[in-house]
Amino acid sequence: MSLERGGGPGAGTELTDAAVELAILGALVVVLGVFAGIPGIVGGILVAAFWYAFGVPFALAGGHAVLVFVFPGAIDLTTLVVVEVVFAALLLSSVLESPDPPQFGALTVGILAGLVLLVGGTVVFFPVWVGAIVLLAVVAVLGYGIHRYERALWDVRDVADGETHEHDNGGIL
Numbered sequence: 482m483s484l485e486r487g488g489g490p491g492a493g494t495e496l497t498d499a500a501v502e503l504a505i506l507g508a509l510v511v512v513l514g515v516f517a518g519i520p521g522i523v524g525g526i527l528v529a530a531f532w533y534a535f536g537v538p539f540a541l542a543g544g545h546a547v548l549v550f551v552f553p554g555a556i557d558l559t560t561l562v563v564v565e566v567v568f569a570a571l572l573l574s575s576v577l578e579s580p581d582p583p584q585f586g587a588l589t590v591g592i593l594a595g596l597v598l599l600v601g602g603t604v605v606f607f608p609v610w611v612g613a614i615v616l617l618a619v620v621a622v623l624g625y626g627i628h629r630y631e632r633a634l635w636d637v638r639d640v641a642d643g644e645t646h647e648h649d650n651g652g653i654l
Contacts, residue, residue: 498578505574506532509544509567516560517551524551537575541568569593592623 510525517524524547532540548556548564572593576586599619604612631637 498574501574501578502532502537502571503529505567505571506540509564509571512563512567513551516557516563520551524548532571537571541572544568 506525506529509528510522513521513525515521524544527547528540528544531543535543545568552560573586573590576589579585596616596619600612600616603615
């Protein structure tokens with residue numbers, strides 16, 4: 482992946498998109514360095530390496546795995562919120578540079594805000610393990626919804642015993 486990548490609709494946005502993501506990754510290195518010292522700086526550089534090698538989704542996954550090693554005992558809630566805001570900015574930067582319609586960006590922001598409010602509210606009123614179960618359930622339902630959407634989008638139908646089960650579902654599912 483080169484630094485000239487990007488999916489923005491305008492001409493000359495390729496370097497700008499990568500520069501925005503690099504600035505966000507630089508902010509992540511600084512934030513982790515402030516809250517965790519040298520291990521945080523190394524962790525932030527590792528997340529930037531994930532981004533360069535594999536892209537934003539793997540950088541986010543790798544970044545959350547790096548948090549376990551940077552904060553081995555426990556992570557302060559303030560630190561977690563600040564780091565997650567930087568991760569959310571990285572996600573939103575990749576969504577905003579996408580050639581997809583802006584509704585997908587709004588949907589991403591809505592889902593992210595809904596997850597934060599749901600799990601955060603659950604953790605405030607119930608023990609942390611209840612919040613973990615709620616988060617797991619919500620992610621499972623969202624994953625299934627994405628699976629069903631892809632099946633409808635690609636018009637995938639079940640094939641059993643040599644016959645197709647074609648039915649008119651109105652293009653919904």
